[in-house]
Amino acid sequence: LPPIIAVVNQKGGVGKTTTAINLGAALAEIGHSILLVDLDPQANSTSGLGLDPVRARLNVYHTLIGEATIEQAAVLTSVPGMRIVPSHIDLAGAEIELATMSARETRLRKALASVPEGTGCIIIDCPPSLGLLTLNALSAATSMLIPTQCEYFALEGLRHLLYTHQLVRSRLNPNLGIAGIVMTQFDARTTLSWDVLREVRRSHPAHVLETLIPRNVRISEAPSHGKSVIQYDPSSRGAAAYRALAKELLER
Amino acid sequence: LPPIIAVVNQKGGVGKTTTAINLGAALAEIGHSILLVDLDPQANSTSGLGLDPVRARLNVYHTLIGEATIEQAAVLTSVPGMRIVPSHIDLAGAEIELATMSARETRLRKALASVPEGTGCIIIDCPPSLGLLTLNALSAATSMLIPTQCEYFALEGLRHLLYTHQLVRSRLNPNLGIAGIVMTQFDARTTLSWDVLREVRRSHPAHVLETLIPRNVRISEAPSHGKSVIQYDPSSRGAAAYRALAKELLER
Ligand SMILES: Nc1ncnc2c1ncn2[C@@H]1O[C@H](COP(=O)(O)OP(=O)(O)OP(=O)(O)O)[C@@H](O)[C@H]1O
Numbered sequence A, B: 001l002p003p004i005i006a007v008v009n010q011k012g013g014v015g016k017t018t019t020a021i022n023l024g025a026a027l028a029e030i031g032h033s034i035l036l037v038d039l040d041p042q043a044n045s046t047s048g049l050g051l052d053p054v055r056a057r058l059n060v061y062h063t064l065i066g067e068a069t070i071e072q073a074a075v076l077t078s079v080p081g082m083r084i085v086p087s088h089i090d091l092a093g094a095e096i097e098l099a100t101m102s103a104r105e106t107r108l109r110k111a112l113a114s115v116p117e118g119t120g121c122i123i124i125d126c127p128p129s130l131g132l133l134t135l136n137a138l139s140a141a142t143s144m145l146i147p148t149q150c151e152y153f154a155l156e157g158l159r160h161l162l163y164t165h166q167l168v169r170s171r172l173n174p175n176l177g178i179a180g181i182v183m184t185q186f187d188a189r190t191t192l193s194w195d196v197l198r199e200v201r202r203s204h205p206a207h208v209l210e211t212l213i214p215r216n217v218r219i220s221e222a223p224s225h226g227k228s229v230i231q232y233d234p235s236s237r238g239a240a241a242y243r244a245l246a247k248e249l250l251e252r
């Protein structure tokens, strides 16, 4: 089974979708076959890669309730070597529906037990919560990648997320590791960014990754063109940072 | 009953907490008595005003399950004239618990039927989702205030949020109005900010507010000192923008 990385943080806007798309694209660029799973009802990974969530015949909801396989729901994206299982707005209702089902936390793990032949890595984009959808991702994953902004509120949530990691390991998935904490939207001109970076390096030295993702407008422009930043502006600081992140994760 | 404003957007990181705290502080500065309700399990409004979510004896969860009144749970904040009903991490579990209760969407409305004497305005900070906690806020509110970033992904979610407004009006709360859409983290140096602003003004002309909240590092520094930006740096562009927002909302 290929590695499964859950990109997770209950804090909103920290760069989960941006990291899922661009890390996936950086890994695909060096030859890995990537499957992205969009588990967020906002379907930002889906639309950020140029797909219309409304028009997808099958989506991740169908795989959670067992009406479709991952292979059937996965579609090609604008990034060579990267497929996606799209999301849909109706997934928001699934959380309340899943709450009443059996094996409600492990449905995605079951679905990912069989994936398209030759898949090298699976990346799951999670919604900004620790509800049932995210628990499904953490049950299925081999490791969690935690993007976090260099901001005070983002710092607050890290302790609780690492506590949740322990809970999931003891109850749902003893194999769940931590791929790392990646600092995103880093603005070297502000003392706040440096203060938060120093604090994260002090309190979580074993988990924080060396690669810093800078605040770079090309990163936030790319999704409106349905592309990763690697395709949209290959020579940008944003593309370089996500290539460095891919390399650092492969080496760990 | 005083006006109740739900600060809501399922997109994460758009400035819901920042707007709830600083709009509240700007209204308190001109003499209104403000009650802030922190309905987000991340408890960022609570910690951003210098309170420790873990140490609060009572919190919003107790008011939702009827074990405490709003009056009993409300505490003073560092902002003169502003009280808060604090949140707690355990609120995350409440959503699954609420799903099995009767009148699960209208528990907060019931609790807010009696508030401390002299309360001029109630502001509810919502989590980044459209689940049961947010539905409780929308059932209780007289209007919704929608902060949105000048970014592509934030633009995507607006249509769905306005559709949700129609649903809530037809099923739960016919009086729910729209206080407005406020553009936050506006960076005049990027064409993306101007493109998104033009698009929002074109597609939602009746709802988008004139006041633009600029990206201003003093705004993101203030919560680490437990203060609103109005207290932390009263002469900053961030403080001026939230005062202008308060004035514009009072005039509408
Ligand atoms: N390094 C960066 N430089 C500039 N903009 C960025 C960067 N990373 C993310 N952004 C922008 O910031 C916003 C938030 O990022 P993103 O949507 O990826 O976060 P998220 O954690 O997935 O949010 P949510 O919690 O809503 O799922 C997006 O508009 C994105 O384009």
Ligand SMILES: Nc1ncnc2c1ncn2[C@@H]1O[C@H](COP(=O)(O)OP(=O)(O)OP(=O)(O)O)[C@@H](O)[C@H]1O
Binding pocket: A010, A011, A012, A013, A128, A151, A152, A153, A154, B011, B012, B013, B014, B015, B016, B017, B018, B019, B040, B044, B126, B127, B128, B184, B185, B186, B213, B214, B215, B216, B217, B219, B220, B221
């Ligand atoms: N105008 C601004 N200028 C600079 N920083 C800002 C501004 N508005 C918000 N921020 C910062 O951006 C981050 C996101 O804002 P905030 O946490 O208020 O959003 P939110 O919508 O409440 O997030 P969540 O979806 O997690 O609840 C915070 O770290 C905040 O300090």
Ligand SMILES: [Mg+2]
Binding pocket: A016, A017, A018, A040, A044, A126, A127
């Ligand atoms: Mg996202």
Ligand SMILES: [Mg+2]
Binding pocket: B016, B017, B018, B040, B044, B126, B127
């Ligand atoms: Mg918030």
